[in-house]
Structures are given as C-alpha cells and as structure tokens.
Amino acid sequence: MHARYLRTLKFDELELASRRTFFRVTDEDLARLASLRSFAEKHTEAIVEAFYELLLGHPETAKFFSDELAVKHVKKLQRDYFLQLFDGRCDLAYVENRLRVGAAHERIGLAPKWYLGAYRRYLEVVREQLFKTFPSDEARASMESITRIVFFDMSIAIDTYIAANLETIGRHQLAIRELSTPVIRVHERILLMPLIGTIDSLRANQIMDALLLRVVEEQARFVIVDIAGVPVVDTKVADSLLKTTAAVRMLGAQVILTGISAPIARTLVQLGVDVSSMHTCARLQEGIELALQLAGKVIVDREKGGAP
C-alpha cells in the first residue's frame, strides 16, 4: 500500500532531496540524531506513555483504541517509530516507512488533527527530557534537529492522507460514471436508458457513447430514453438528446423519448427545439408499449380474454 503511495505522490530521489533542503534536514542533523540514540532509548518508555496518556485521555481519540491488547500493540509500534527518528537516516526507505504510518492512520480513520496534536505532546516530553539531560546549548541544538526530522515526517504523513483521499475520490468518480449511464435490456432488442440527475456536456458524451455501443452489441431496434429524472432540460440537454437520436438512427435503430413532464414539454417548445425526429411519450409505460407495438408485439390482458 505505502509503495503505491510513493508512486502516487511521485516521491523519488529528486523529491526527497528537495524536501530535505526545504526542511533543513542536513547530514549534520542526522549525525546528531544518531548520537542521541542512547538518550532516546533511555526515555522511549516515558515518552510513549505520555503520548498515549494524551490519546487515551481524550474521548474522541480514546475510541480508536478498543482494548488493552490493541494499546499494547500500538505502544510497541510507537516505540519503534520513535527510535527510528534516531537512526540517523533520511532516505527513500525511511520515507516509505513513514508513509506506512500515514496510511495506517487513514485506514482506521484517525484524522490529521489528532495525529498533529499527539505529535505536539511527543515534542513537549522530548524537550523536557533533553533539557534535563544535557546542557542547554546542546539540548537546544538537539531539539532543533529533532524538530526538523519531525516536521519532515509530518509532511509525509499529511501527503499520505491526501493520496489516500485522492484514491477514494477516484474510485467514487469511476462508480458515478458507471452509474450515470445505465442501459437496461427490457425486451428482445429493446433497450432502456433511464437518465437521472443533471446532464452536463461530459455526461452527455458518455451517454451517447454508452448507448451507441449497447445498441450495436444487442442489435437493438428501439431505445427508450427516459428523462423523468432529469431536473433541468435546457438547450444543451435537448441538443445532446437530438444528437444521440441522430446517431442511433444512423446505426439503424430508433429512439423513444419518455418521461416528458409538462414543464419539460413547455421548455422544449419555448426553446424552439424540434423533437419531431423522435417518438415522444409522457410515461415510460407508454414508451415500452410503443416500442413493442413498433416491433410488432402487444401486451395482452389475460383477464379480459385475449385480443387487445
């Protein structure tokens, strides 16, 4: 998953170098972080405890940690995470590791605000311990190096949140595209395309392409296009319907337009749209009956004894 994000974010050596420069993560900082390793190991336990005290003490973040076992598990992960800050490395492998953290948060639905807020606590405790342990000059320099790598980390985590969201949006767009052009076979060689929602020019094109493809696939002779669910029929929508009708005709099939309400009829006439090239009906039911009739078939009411 994180490797995919690395690609989505276009995170390569070039991006790494650029970001390190901007966050001032120098080799000197990395060396200083590595030298702080033993300090970090000594205080890991206290820092991680303080971190979870904050998270578990807040009702909205506490619910992410269901039970003791889960807490124990994340504390272990947190210890590893913390110590990796002091590996003295900042390469692509490090970035990939950090991406995983953001991805994990995204997966469980932990919003960036909690992540950032909790990180602040982290720094608070680290600062306390640093100034207790080292002379203030050294503590200040160490704190600066830690701040740099931490901010670098945060930028990656935020990027991961965004990448994950973009993926979700992409999936939704695909689903919407598929849902927006449904073509249903209602009878032998009779198709129905119920249109629901606003039709913009992009969707109008999709509608035409999807419909033409299905007409040929199914060798359909009649296509019922139901526009009862289209809120606004303006000149553009009318024009796209006319184009679709013309294209369907060139394939050798016919369009029956149904679901024409009074306001739509009024609009079409007032706009001066000539829809005489298509069959039109007020209701879908009539459209289906018309298609069957044109195909030489009838729906018979058995109760009334046969002939229509």
Place this chain on the structure above:
Amino acid sequence: MIGTVPILKIGRTLLVSIQIELSDAVAEGMQNDVLAALERTNAKGIVVDISGFDTVDTYVARILAETAKMAKLMGARSVLVGMRPEVAATLVRMGYTMDDVQFALNLDEGLALLGHVIPR
C-alpha cells in the same frame, strides 16, 4: 483491380460491401460504379454495408448520401447498414446526421427494409 468496391446483385437489389477504408477517389469511383450498375440492372434497391469502416470523414459521408439521392432519382431505395458506434458518434459530433438516408442495423434488416424476405 486494387481499390474498387465490389457490387453484387441479389434479385432486384444491389449489394455494395465496402470492406476497405474509402479514399476520396475510391468513393467517387464507387458512386460511378453503383449508378452504372443501377442503369444496367434496373435494380430497385441498394444495400451499402459500411461495417468495415473504423472512421469516416464528411466528404465520404456526403458521397454516400449523394449516391442514395441519385439512386432515388433513378427509382431505387438505398439503405446503409452496419455503421459502427464510433463512426456514428463522430459524424454526429461533426454535425453531419445524413437525414435523408435510411439505415439498418445489419444486412438482414437492410434487405428486409427493402422488401426482401430472407427465408430462415
């Protein structure tokens, strides 16, 4: 001959099956050949199969439409059959809807439209 379109006669119908991309010159040649065949055979219908077309430009489309009109003057009805979806979409987007030409989904239906009954 390279680049000509075969014209077959079935009963009183001419069958023109275009299986190559039509260049302007070949399209014009086809128009001449169809009209000449019409004169010779006194056919009453023409079915033009264009299922081999991936693309079509307005010039070729116009030649096809004009051929249909000319044939009508000579007393024959024309049907274009088997147009591909992408070709129809392209023509419509270019604003060319071939309003005075008849279409059918496939050869069977084209022949049926002209009153040919194909025994099954």
